[in-house]
Amino acid sequence: MSSTAFRVPIWIPLAFVAPALLGLVVFRLAPIMIAIIGGFTGTSLRGETRFVGLRNFADLVDDASFWSSIEVTLLFNLLINPFQIICALGLAMLVLRPTRGVAFFRAAYLLPMTVSIALTSVIWAILLEPSVGPVNGLLRALGLPPQRFFRSESQALITLILVATWKGVGYWMIFLLAGLLAIPKELHEAAAIDGATAWQRFWRITLPLMRRPLAFVLVADTAINFLLFAPVYIITHGGPAGSTALLMFEAYQAAFALLNHGRSLAISTVILIIIAIIAIAELRLFRPPDEDSA
Amino acid sequence: MIAAPSFLRVGLRYGALVFVATLLLLPIYWLIMSSFRPGGDIFRYATDVGWRTLVPQTLTLDHYRTMLAGDMPRAVFNSAFIAIVTVTIGTFMNSLAGFAFAVFEFPFKRLLFAFVLLSFMMPFESIVIPLYTLIRTLEWTNSYAALILPELANGLVIFLFRQFFLGIPREIYEAARVDGASWWTIFLRLTMPLSGPTIATASLMQFIHQWDAFFWPLVAASTPELVVVQVAIARNMTLETANWGALFASASTAVLLAMIPFLLLQRFYIRTVTVSTDK
Numbered sequence: 001m002s003s004t005a006f007r008v009p010i011w012i013p014l015a016f017v018a019p020a021l022l023g024l025v026v027f028r029l030a031p032i033m034i035a036i037i038g039g040f041t042g043t044s045l046r047g048e049t050r051f052v053g054l055r056n057f058a059d060l061v062d063d064a065s066f067w068s069s070i071e072v073t074l075l076f077n078l079l080i081n082p083f084q085i086i087c088a089l090g091l092a093m094l095v096l097r098p099t100r101g102v103a104f105f106r107a108a109y110l111l112p113m114t115v116s117i118a119l120t121s122v123i124w125a126i127l128l129e130p131s132v133g134p135v136n137g138l139l140r141a142l143g144l145p146p147q148r149f150f151r152s153e154s155q156a157l158i159t160l161i162l163v164a165t166w167k168g169v170g171y172w173m174i175f176l177l178a179g180l181l182a183i184p185k186e187l188h189e190a191a192a193i194d195g196a197t198a199w200q201r202f203w204r205i206t207l208p209l210m211r212r213p214l215a216f217v218l219v220a221d222t223a224i225n226f227l228l229f230a231p232v233y234i235i236t237h238g239g240p241a242g243s244t245a246l247l248m249f250e251a252y253q254a255a256f257a258l259l260n261h262g263r264s265l266a267i268s269t270v271i272l273i274i275i276a277i278i279a280i281a282e283l284r285l286f287r288p289p290d291e292d293s294a
Numbered sequence: 295m296i297a298a299p300s301f302l303r304v305g306l307r308y309g310a311l312v313f314v315a316t317l318l319l320l321p322i323y324w325l326i327m328s329s330f331r332p333g334g335d336i337f338r339y340a341t342d343v344g345w346r347t348l349v350p351q352t353l354t355l356d357h358y359r360t361m362l363a364g365d366m367p368r369a370v371f372n373s374a375f376i377a378i379v380t381v382t383i384g385t386f387m388n389s390l391a392g393f394a395f396a397v398f399e400f401p402f403k404r405l406l407f408a409f410v411l412l413s414f415m416m417p418f419e420s421i422v423i424p425l426y427t428l429i430r431t432l433e434w435t436n437s438y439a440a441l442i443l444p445e446l447a448n449g450l451v452i453f454l455f456r457q458f459f460l461g462i463p464r465e466i467y468e469a470a471r472v473d474g475a476s477w478w479t480i481f482l483r484l485t486m487p488l489s490g491p492t493i494a495t496a497s498l499m500q501f502i503h504q505w506d507a508f509f510w511p512l513v514a515a516s517t518p519e520l521v522v523v524q525v526a527i528a529r530n531m532t533l534e535t536a537n538w539g540a541l542f543a544s545a546s547t548a549v550l551l552a553m554i555p556f557l558l559l560q561r562f563y564i565r566t567v568t569v570s571t572d573k
Binding site for chain 1: 324339344399400411506557
């Protein structure tokens, strides 16, 4: 990279990168600093901001609702990330072979990703409404018992996972499909001649060669799912009984319902630390392939 | 497959393809179809499931008329204005930075580029609350500036432009320099006209990001004058006296306005995104 780049007076590259870098520093880096510093401040009754040390974090550690939110967020991520990736890989393999009509299905599977997460929430809140929603209408027509979905403490989180997967699966399918298309056909053909079954070829050829795209999708998907907010805000408000109180919603509640800014920034700091760890993992995947011995 | 696929196998495969397509598309179809149905029919055939659930007997534009009398026109204007300004300034600003990272050697280049990469690997949502603190301190809440400025610089777009500019042979730049062109002229007259697909992808990304924005506008700009599409619809749903017909009409409008540019540009989008992230 450096061998082909031009050496020019410093002010030229500076002028080119300055506007965008200024934007990233003010609107990305500065908020991170604010979260970290703000986590150590509190607001007195008179509205003055002052330094309170580790008290916001100590309060969080003692707070059962914070731990229950951490638990819900971890459970949610442990379930949704593998589930979305398996679904996305399944879909990618389903539309891999260029048979008749496959272009239509590829495009069709992408459509839900164009529906915003807020609209996804609105649409599925209506579809899954227990008394008038069409999904329960369909269950009744099939002679099955209607479900309570988002209104049930035991079903709400699973329902949230299914709804988020409906929106997300096509997007992740794109990356996995690109990875599958890059696997040379000859590898599969040679293995098949040697008598390998489809199952063996999947485990011995496809999966090892898909390590990189799968790892990329895993970290990128995890980052997004850790920050899921709109469906919780729009549909469940964290309920029933805290069963969908994801961390991002807790941070929002602390800031805008409880007006406890220190607590909200302390939760934001926790979120930022988790996301930074994920981002660093992701950054390693962006190294040139030659450093990555497969 | 070496063995000729059997009839059963092909049947199963198409069965699976159609089943998944139904799961993914039926909700969108039901939403849009219901928005043209008389109000009484929407939930009547949702609870009494039959062929009428999917085929409307009477079509009406009433819900769209009601929608036009509400806050939706204002919201569509705001979202479109915010998205277009973001795309225009953002594409320019980010392509400049992408050009510098691809073409020039300068101090701290690797460090600054790592910062650019990190900025897009930490999704925007992760900084919404501290960003709100910042905007409030600057007294920018409830302004277009609050909705536009934070979204202009975009690490992913810088990255996509850099990848594209890296692919242009060095000899082309050298020839232009020998002809006496300034770097500014080279950027504007030589490389930008070549980067159509990258511009299309970057514009689509920033447009969709702003059109879909929910969390940040909810927090940063809550006045009725600045309401954006996603917030308007979510708010109308939680009203006690929700007008379901108008809600279906506004949701359909918002879905279609995002889907159409995507369908037109999806080829560029998919190629650029997958090729870049594969490197």
